[in-house]
Amino acid sequence: MIDCHVHSKFSTDSEMIPEAACDKAFDVGLKGLTFTDHLDFDFPGADSFDNIDFVKYSIYMDNLKDKYKQKLSVFNGIEVGIQPHVLEESLKAVKSVDFDYVLASVHIIDGIDPYCRDYYNGKSKKEAYELYLQKILYAMLNFEDYDNIAHMEYIIRYAGYNDRTLRYSNHTGILDQIFRELIVRGKGFEINTGSFRDKHGIVTAQYDAAILKRYRELGGEIISLASDAHNPYYIGYKFHFFRDMLLDCGFTHVTHFEKRKPVFTSL
Numbered sequence: 001m002i003d004c005h006v007h008s009k010f011s012t013d014s015e016m017i018p019e020a021a022c023d024k025a026f027d028v029g030l031k032g033l034t035f036t037d038h039l040d041f042d043f044p045g046a047d048s049f050d051n052i053d054f055v056k057y058s059i060y061m062d063n064l065k066d067k068y069k070q071k072l073s074v075f076n077g078i079e080v081g082i083q084p085h086v087l088e089e090s091l092k093a094v095k096s097v098d099f100d101y102v103l104a105s106v107h108i109i110d111g112i113d114p115y116c117r118d119y120y121n122g123k124s125k126k127e128a129y130e131l132y133l134q135k136i137l138y139a140m141l142n143f144e145d146y147d148n149i150a151h152m153e154y155i156i157r158y159a160g161y162n163d164r165t166l167r168y169s170n171h172t173g174i175l176d177q178i179f180r181e182l183i184v185r186g187k188g189f190e191i192n193t194g195s196f197r198d199k200h201g202i203v204t205a206q207y208d209a210a211i212l213k214r215y216r217e218l219g220g221e222i223i224s225l226a227s228d229a230h231n232p233y234y235i236g237y238k239f240h241f242f243r244d245m246l247l248d249c250g251f252t253h254v255t256h257f258e259k260r261k262p263v264f265t266s267l
């Protein structure tokens with residue numbers, strides 16, 4: 001398996017040395033690692049999520065690929081945060097470098113970061129989650145240059161509800177639309193295991209298998225495993241659990257991307 005979503009010291013919110021990430025990935029038996037450092041233009045309250053020189057980053061990643069080629073496949077990716085007013089500059093940045101992988105994500109909803117819990121005030125769980133899914137659909141339809149959608153369940157991470165699980169049955173219309181649009185475009189999404197971390201004193205959210213079953217039923221094939229690790233501890237986190245879930249839901253392969261092309265590996 002390949003971990004398709006890892007941050008390193010290039011991202012403002014990570015101090016992980018890329019070599020340390022590679023060593024950990026090798027130690028836990030992964031076949032590869034895709035670095036997806038952040039590009040978020042106009043991130044509220046921070047101007048430091050758009051400060052990576054991706055040309056230098058790519059040179060670093062190319063050297064890393066070479067250094068680890070006997071042990072591990074290393075891929076050069078980017079996680080680009082989509083908001084309606086940053087589409088053009090994001091597109092330009094993505095095109096400026098030959099990435100292996102472009103992950104499109106939504107971190108900000110109508111100018112609000114759900115990390116600041118205000119987002120949830122006055123919204124039912126269904127409303128809060130539905131609005132997030134609408135932003136993902138918007139990103140998918142308006143930002144063309146990506147391979148996978150990141151963390152569709154990001155919205156559960158900071159929610160204060162007793163049951164934080166994102167359920168297919170509560171959002172059938174929009175999830176079906178997202179799946180159909182992804183399939184028709186030859187794109188997919190990731191299971192972001194970072195949204196399911198066990199934390200002391202907090203009930204771990206569940207992943208609703210009905211989401212995966214429905215995507216598969218509609219013909220979805222492209223699905224990636226992604227830890228969203230910002231430190232070595234979380235690399236490959238819960239991959240065995242989610243591998244079994246994927247098999248149960250009818251998937252036979254996981255996908256990673258090389259030079260922007262999907263590569264399927266048998267589960």
Ligand SMILES: [Zn+2]
Pocket residue numbers: 079105107150151
């Ligand atoms: Zn993200």
Ligand SMILES: [Zn+2]
Pocket residue numbers: 005007036079228
């Ligand atoms: Zn991330």
